[in-house]
Amino acid sequence: MKKNYKKSFKYLEQSRKLIPSLTQTFSRAAYTFVEGAYPVYAAKGTGSHFVDVDGNEYIDYLCGLGPIILGHKYTQVDKAIKEQLKDGILFSLPHKLEIDVAELLCKMIPCSEMVKFSKTGSGAATGAVRGARAITKRDKIAYCGSGGVWHDWYACIISRNRGVPEFNNDLILPFDYNDIESLEYIFEKHPSQISCVFMEPTIFEKPTNSFLQKVKKLARENGSVLIFDEIVTGFRLANGGGQEYFGVEPDIAVLGKGIANGMPLSAVVGKSEYMKVFDDVFFSTTYASETLSLAAARATINEFKEKSVIKKMWKNGNMLMNQFNIISQEQGLDIMLTGYPVRMRLTCNDDKGNDSILMKSLLIQEMVTRGIFMHPGVEYISFSHSVEDVNKTIKSYNDAVLIVKKAVRENKVESYLKGKPIRSVYTVIKPSEKKLAN
Ligand SMILES: Cc1ncc(COP(=O)(O)O)c(C=O)c1O
Structure with a gap:
C-alpha cells in the first residue's frame, strides 16, 4: 500500500x-x-x-x-481528434466545425441561440462581461460565485489580488447566494449602473425560495444582463447545464471545462439579441477556430446526446x-x-x-x-x-x-501526517456589499 x-x-x-x-x-x-x-x-x-x-x-x-467529463482517453473523442488531425489543426479561414458545434450547443443549451468560442473559461467569462458592458453602457457588475481567480476584475476580491488596478475593486459588487436582499441592496445603491449580474447558478448550495427566478426578475427590472457562469455546471448538472436543471434561462451563459472532454475550448452562448454585440465588440482570439478541440467538442456533445x-x-x-x-x-x-x-x-x-x-x-x-x-x-x-x-x-x-x-x-x-498540511489556493477577501455596509 x-x-x-x-x-x-x-x-x-x-x-x-x-x-x-x-x-x-x-x-x-x-x-x-x-x-x-x-x-x-x-x-x-x-x-x-x-x-x-x-x-x-x-x-x-x-x-x-473538471473537464474530463467522459473519462481519460475516451475512445470516441480521441478518434475524432485523430481524424481531424489528418486534415490539419488551424487554418487561415474559419472551419465548418465552428458551425457544427454551435448548432449542437444551440440545441442543447436552453439560452443558446448564438455561440462565440474561446479557449479558456476565463476568456469566455471576460468576453461575456465585456459584451454586457457594451450592451448596457454600464461598468459595474453584481457578482456571486466562488470568488475565482479567473477574471482580472475578480482577482481583486480574492487574496492573490496584486497587479489589479485599484479601480477594478469599485466595479465588482459581490452578493450572497440565496440572499436576494443582498442583490436588491446593490441595485438600490448603484441605480442604473449594473451592467450584468454574473453568477454561478450554484456551487454546492442549492437555491432556495426561488432565488434564481428572483435574481432574473431583478436583473430584468434593472436593465442588467443575466450571465450564468456554467463552466462547471454545464454538461454536469444536466445536458443543458444549471439553466436546464433549475429551469431558469439566463441571457448569456459561459461554458468551458466539460465541453470538449479536456481539450481547450470554451464558449459564450446566449440569446441573439445579446450575442449580436460581438459583431462589433473585439472578443477574438487566434485559436478560437482550432479544429482539434472543436472536433473533440462535437464528439463529446454527441455522447451526451446519445448516452445517459x-x-x-x-x-x-x-x-x-x-x-x-x-x-x-x-x-x-x-x-x-x-x-x-x-x-x-x-x-x-x-x-x-x-x-x-x-x-x-x-x-x-x-x-x-x-x-x-x-x-x-x-x-x-x-x-x-x-x-x-x-x-x-x-x-x-x-x-x-x-x-x-x-x-x-x-x-x-x-x-x-507524512507530509505538509494542505494549503488553500486563495481566499475571498471582499464580502458582499450588504455585509460590507453592516
Ligand atoms: C466557475 C468557474 N468559472 C470560470 C473558471 C475559469 O476557467 P478556466 O480555468 O478555463 O479559465 C473556472 C475554473 O475553475 C470555474 O470553476
Whole structure:
C-alpha cells in the first residue's frame, strides 16, 4: 500500500527552479495537496483512472479539475481528434466545425441561440462581461460565485489580488447566494449602473425560495444582463447545464471545462439579441477556430446526446455520497460529501464543528495511499466512473476513516501526517456589499 513518489519529488525539485508556483495552474500545485505524501506529476490516464510518473494508479476524483467529463482517453473523442488531425489543426479561414458545434450547443443549451468560442473559461467569462458592458453602457457588475481567480476584475476580491488596478475593486459588487436582499441592496445603491449580474447558478448550495427566478426578475427590472457562469455546471448538472436543471434561462451563459472532454475550448452562448454585440465588440482570439478541440467538442456533445451520461454520473455520485456519509456517521466523525453527486464538496469538521485542515489532510493522505485521488475541496465524477470504482472508494474510506478516528481520539492528527498540511489556493477577501455596509 505504501507508495513510492520518487520521480514526482525529483520533478518537483526541478520545477522549483523553472516554474513560478510550481505548475501552470494554482489548483494543481503540490502544496494544495499533502505535499510529501501525495503524487505530484501525472503520466497517463484511462477512463476513471490515472497513473502517476512513478507508476502508481488512482481512481481520479478531480478529473483534470473538471473537464474530463467522459473519462481519460475516451475512445470516441480521441478518434475524432485523430481524424481531424489528418486534415490539419488551424487554418487561415474559419472551419465548418465552428458551425457544427454551435448548432449542437444551440440545441442543447436552453439560452443558446448564438455561440462565440474561446479557449479558456476565463476568456469566455471576460468576453461575456465585456459584451454586457457594451450592451448596457454600464461598468459595474453584481457578482456571486466562488470568488475565482479567473477574471482580472475578480482577482481583486480574492487574496492573490496584486497587479489589479485599484479601480477594478469599485466595479465588482459581490452578493450572497440565496440572499436576494443582498442583490436588491446593490441595485438600490448603484441605480442604473449594473451592467450584468454574473453568477454561478450554484456551487454546492442549492437555491432556495426561488432565488434564481428572483435574481432574473431583478436583473430584468434593472436593465442588467443575466450571465450564468456554467463552466462547471454545464454538461454536469444536466445536458443543458444549471439553466436546464433549475429551469431558469439566463441571457448569456459561459461554458468551458466539460465541453470538449479536456481539450481547450470554451464558449459564450446566449440569446441573439445579446450575442449580436460581438459583431462589433473585439472578443477574438487566434485559436478560437482550432479544429482539434472543436472536433473533440462535437464528439463529446454527441455522447451526451446519445448516452445517459448525466444519469450515470448522478447515480454513481449519489451512491458514493450516501455510503461515504453513512460510514462517517457510524464512526461519529463530521466528514461529509455534500453538494451535488456530480460535484461534491468534501468537508471535515472537528468535534467543535470547525473546519479542520489537519483532519482533511490526513483523510486525503490515507485515501491517496489506497489509490483514491481526492481533492481537499471538490470531487468530480465522470461518465467513466463505475460502480466498482465507487465500491473500491468506499472500501478504502472504511479503512482510512479508522486512521482519522484514531488520530482524532489521540488528539494527534498532525503527527499522523507524512507530509505538509494542505494549503488553500486563495481566499475571498471582499464580502458582499450588504455585509460590507453592516
Ligand atoms: C466557475 C468557474 N468559472 C470560470 C473558471 C475559469 O476557467 P478556466 O480555468 O478555463 O479559465 C473556472 C475554473 O475553475 C470555474 O470553476
